[in-house]
Amino acid sequence: MILETALRLFRERGYTETTMRAVAKEAGVAVGNAYYYFDSKEHLIQGFYDRTQAAHRAAAEVVFANEKDFAARLRGALHAGIDVNQPYHSFAATFFKTAAEPTSPLSPFSQESSPAREAAIAIFRDAVDGSSAKLDPELRKELPELLWLGWMGVVLFWVYDRSPDQRRTRRLIDGVVPLIDRLVGLSRLRVLRPALRQILALLDTIRRED
Amino acid sequence: MILETALRLFRERGYTETTMRAVAKEAGVAVGNAYYYFDSKEHLIQGFYDRTQAAHRAAAEVVFANEKDFAARLRGALHAGIDVNQPYHSFAATFFKTAAEPTSPLSPFSQESSPAREAAIAIFRDAVDGSSAKLDPELRKELPELLWLGWMGVVLFWVYDRSPDQRRTRRLIDGVVPLIDRLVGLSRLRVLRPALRQILALLDTIRRED
Numbered sequence: 001m002i003l004e005t006a007l008r009l010f011r012e013r014g015y016t017e018t019t020m021r022a023v024a025k026e027a028g029v030a031v032g033n034a035y036y037y038f039d040s041k042e043h044l045i046q047g048f049y050d051r052t053q054a055a056h057r058a059a060a061e062v063v064f065a066n067e068k069d070f071a072a073r074l075r076g077a078l079h080a081g082i083d084v085n086q087p088y089h090s091f092a093a094t095f096f097k098t099a100a101e102p103t104s105p106l107s108p109f110s111q112e113s114s115p116a117r118e119a120a121i122a123i124f125r126d127a128v129d130g131s132s133a134k135l136d137p138e139l140r141k142e143l144p145e146l147l148w149l150g151w152m153g154v155v156l157f158w159v160y161d162r163s164p165d166q167r168r169t170r171r172l173i174d175g176v177v178p179l180i181d182r183l184v185g186l187s188r189l190r191v192l193r194p195a196l197r198q199i200l201a202l203l204d205t206i207r208r209e210d
Numbered sequence: 211m212i213l214e215t216a217l218r219l220f221r222e223r224g225y226t227e228t229t230m231r232a233v234a235k236e237a238g239v240a241v242g243n244a245y246y247y248f249d250s251k252e253h254l255i256q257g258f259y260d261r262t263q264a265a266h267r268a269a270a271e272v273v274f275a276n277e278k279d280f281a282a283r284l285r286g287a288l289h290a291g292i293d294v295n296q297p298y299h300s301f302a303a304t305f306f307k308t309a310a311e312p313t314s315p316l317s318p319f320s321q322e323s324s325p326a327r328e329a330a331i332a333i334f335r336d337a338v339d340g341s342s343a344k345l346d347p348e349l350r351k352e353l354p355e356l357l358w359l360g361w362m363g364v365v366l367f368w369v370y371d372r373s374p375d376q377r378r379t380r381r382l383i384d385g386v387v388p389l390i391d392r393l394v395g396l397s398r399l400r401v402l403r404p405a406l407r408q409i410l411a412l413l414d415t416i417r418r419e420d
Contacts (some may be wrong), residue, residue, distance in 0.1 A: 017261065061361065097307035109370065134221075160319065175415045178218040179408040184403065205385045206367075207380065 002027050002034050003051065006044045011088070015041075015095045045095075045106050049116040050169070055084040060123050070133035071181035074147070076128045078173045081151065082158060084164070089166060096159050108152060121148045136187045142200055143184070146161070212237050212244050213261065221298070225251075225305045255309075255316050258304070259326040270333050279393035280343035284357070287337045290381045292368060292376070299368070299376060306369050314383070319364060331358045332384040333350045352410055359362045370384065 005027040009018040011078035020041060024034035039043045063076030085092065090164075098104060125144035128135070135143065154176075158169040189195050215237040219228040234244035248254045250412035266287075275287030276383040292339070295302065308314060315322035315331075316391060345353065397406050 083350070092314070093311075097311050100310045101303075101307050103303070116253060145359070160317075162281045168415070171415050172412075175408075176413045179405065179412060182405050183407065187399070189265075189401065191399065195389065195392050198385075198392065202382075205378075205381050206310075208381075 002029065002037055003044060003047045006038075006041075007091075010095065011091045015091075015098055018104075031062075034039050042105055042112075045099075051114065052084050052145075053116050053119050055142060057123055058121070059084060060127070062125055064130055068130070068132045070128065070131035070184065073127040073131050073175050074124075074180065075173060075177040077123055078151065078154060078177065079170070082154075082173070085155070085158070086166070092159050104205070117148070120151070121145055124148050124151070131146065133181075133184060134188065135184060136193075136196060138200055139184070139187050139196060142203055146199075146203065147180075150176070190210060212239065213257045215249075215252060215333065216251075217258060217298075217301075217381055220305065221301045225255075225308055233389075252322075255305075255321065256326070259323065262294050262298075263326050263329050266291050267329070267333055269294060270337070274336055275341055278342045279342070280338070280341035280394065281387050283337040283341050284334075284390065285383060287333055288364060288387065289380070290368075292364075292379060292383070295365070296302055296376070301377040302369050308333065327358070330361070331355055334358050334361070343391075343394060344398065345394060346406060348410055349394070349397050349406060352413055356409075357390075360390070386411070 002023060006023045007020065009023060009026060013022075018041070019035055020038075021031055023044070024031040027034065037046060052109050059080035059176065063080065064073055067073050067076065067177040099106040099108070104110065107113065108117060122149040127147070128140065128143050151204065152174060157172055158166055161169045163169075186192055212233060216233045219233060219236060223232075228251070230244055230248075231241055233254070234241040237244065269290035270287045273290065274283055277283050292385050309316040310320070311317065314320065317323060318327060323361065325361060334357040337357070337417065338350065364379065364381050365385060367382055368376055369377045373379075396402055
């Protein structure tokens with residue numbers, strides 16, 4: 001209930017204007033009580049991440065239960081992700097500048113966000129592994145993280161998307177899925193193996209911290 | 211001189227804390243005088259964009275004058291872009307959350323940034339057109355904008371890059387250029403034509419405003 005109240009206030013007043021004190025008051029609990037469950041506003045947002053994460057997984061699993069086709073599973077997972085975030089689109093636009101700050105613990109790339117990030121990557125791993133797609137074995141290992149990076153790109157596009165009901169984002173998903181499906185299919189072609197190796201090496205470069 | 215002063219204050223105090231009044235005072239000019247040249251703080255940043263843009267072009271042209279190889283030209287253009295932005299890395303991290311706000315006129319995708327964006331795309335057009343690379347004609351037309359989108363990705367990575375001298379960004383450039391070079395070379399393969407068509411169609415989807 002504290003989380004629900006916080007999300008309502010974030011939507012109504014914006015992230016910066018919403019204090020823990022105001023959240024506690026609106027939720028009808030003592031401030032100390034609110035702090036007992038959430039150490040700070042950042043923790044409320046991590047709670048929000050966890051909740052949309054769980055909703056995303058549940059919605060994706062409905063698709064996964066009925067589809068073996070890789071493209072259909074991926075499309076379902078991406079649209080499900082937008083579905084669960086849709087009520088927060090206006091909040092996301094105001095909140096984005098906080099999460100996008102490189103040093104923010106709320107950045108999707110931060111140490112603090114790593115449980116939510118791993119959970120999100122796991123959705124894409126299920127999309128791949130439960131599918132009938134035939135893949136180069138090394139690509140199979142790395143594809144879930146590549147898809148998650150692509151998903152972050154879709155979320156970025158969605159935050160910026162000012163079209164009615166963010167329909168440009170829906171079109172982007174519908175356009176990008178057949179392309180990924182085709183490239184994944186081509187990944188076993190001999191002529192493309194060097195390019196594939198380069199992509200996987202690049203992923204290592206991105207990951208190296210030093 | 212007003213612009214130089216503003217950039218120094220932005221670096222020292224951050225974007226939000228720097229007022230036009232403070233810029234005028236530090237520059238030793240009347241406030242009205244500062245406003246004569248720059249309507250607002252946003253215009254100072256557009257001035258900054260224009261200046262780094264011109265420096266980027268000048269540095270890239272040095273490479274272009276001596277290289278016909280596409281990969282070498284692209285690598286030179288990307289490293290030149292990082293070189294000219296390097297002194298502003300700490301400022302970029304604090305300023306990023308302003309520019310990243312979807313409705314900000316300072317966003318690289320905004321209407322207001324369109325002259326700077328077109329000038330940046332033109333650098334990548336020169337990198338392509340002055341090279342000896344053999345390209346599918348449709349790809350040749352669209353590649354400069356695709357490369358600019360990739361460049362925006364590199365800049366995003368650079369803003370987040372906390373490694374010494376942002377060397378991870380340098381490694382990213384050195385890793386991604388041979389990959390792009392290879393993919394561009396493969397673009398004329400018959401087996402890849404449908405994938406290429408899909409990529410170009412996707413670019414249209416992204417561009418459509420409605």
